Amino acid sequence: MLLCLKGKEAEAEEAFRTAISLAPTYAEPYAHVADIRFRQGYTREAIRLMEKAVQNAPGVARYAERLEAYRAVVAHDSEPTERRTNVPAHVLAAAEAEPRTTMLDQWDLPKKLATLDWQELGEQLTREGCVVIPALVDAPTCAELRDMFDDDTLFAKTVVMDRDDFGRGVYRYFGPPIPAIVDRLRRAVYVHVARIANQWQRFLGEPQLFPPDWEGFRDQCREAGQTTPTPILLKYGPGGFNALHRDLRGAIFFPIQLAVVLSLAAEATDANAAGFRGGEFLFCDVPERKKSRRRMIPAGLGDALLFCTRDRLVRIGGAYGLQPVKHGVNTIAAGSRLVLGVPFHEYR
Numbered sequence: 001m002l003l004c005l006k007g008k009e010a011e012a013e014e015a016f017r018t019a020i021s022l023a024p025t026y027a028e029p030y031a032h033v034a035d036i037r038f039r040q041g042y043t044r045e046a047i048r049l050m051e052k053a054v055q056n057a058p059g060v061a062r063y064a065e066r067l068e069a070y071r072a073v074v075a076h077d078s079e080p081t082e083r084r085t086n087v088p089a090h091v092l093a094a095a096e097a098e099p100r101t102t103m104l105d106q107w108d109l110p111k112k113l114a115t116l117d118w119q120e121l122g123e124q125l126t127r128e129g130c131v132v133i134p135a136l137v138d139a140p141t142c143a144e145l146r147d148m149f150d151d152d153t154l155f156a157k158t159v160v161m162d163r164d165d166f167g168r169g170v171y172r173y174f175g176p177p178i179p180a181i182v183d184r185l186r187r188a189v190y191v192h193v194a195r196i197a198n199q200w201q202r203f204l205g206e207p208q209l210f211p212p213d214w215e216g217f218r219d220q221c222r223e224a225g226q227t228t229p230t231p232i233l234l235k236y237g238p239g240g241f242n243a244l245h246r247d248l249r250g251a252i253f254f255p256i257q258l259a260v261v262l263s264l265a266a267e268a269t270d271a272n273a274a275g276f277r278g279g280e281f282l283f284c285d286v287p288e289r290k291k292s293r294r295r296m297i298p299a300g301l302g303d304a305l306l307f308c309t310r311d312r313l314v315r316i317g318g319a320y321g322l323q324p325v326k327h328g329v330n331t332i333a334a335g336s337r338l339v340l341g342v343p344f345h346e347y348r
Contacts, residue, residue, distance in 0.1 A: 010176035027057035041180035129312030136304035190214040228347040242329035254344035265300030276335030286324040
């Protein structure tokens, strides 16, 4: 409860779930986790958890009232407007207070991802070390994410970078709980990239596979003491760039990262077009030699990039090995470029 009051919801949720594992019929931690998931926008999961609280403590009126409110949210969103007048006023108020993500619906994104050719994407990611998914995120959702950049309440840390050897830009790390829109994107994409990462593990002869869902991988991070959220918003203005680097933080890490461009890129053939210029994604082998592969990949509004975190696979004779790689962002010639970065692992 103290962790909740201090705004440390991720740690609080972990503590409540530990209590549930120790005392599976104790109602109170179910109710608290339900409240946390409700605030994060996971109404149906909140309903299931609150049902457990009511089941284990049927005489506690406040659990039954909150369960009624959660169920009303689902009914309120799915029923025609003329039928919503039957919802009690106090329940409707709870429904209206629910934090929603209207632009990137948690059910639509998995459907969109399911239409992609993940076999081809996986083969290209394996072969090249990076791949672009054009227009994965629509323009209204990109705008919603861009608007978050100036909301100080969402971020735990801000870094203003102005060094030739590192880069020039502003990096803002989300604090817990991360916005539902970011969390849904991370969870939905992880399901697909985990299969690619596990194929790499088999190629390398590694017995350890990654969990099929992000919650399972998050638990592995937490067992290693890595509980700090990693999603980040990055903003580059004219002259801004991100120097080539490898992400080396954390003993537990996922071998693939996601980045989504949130800004419009100017048309290269139109000198007067709106949008940023330059700012291509950079990806190269380490160390760089004449035969090393260096890529400069343009990406615009809503385009998603998947790329190797530290190493890419290379075929060595009849076996596979790892080639260290670096990534970065080319200099912005004009305009402003915002990007959502989503490493799937968490930091210590």
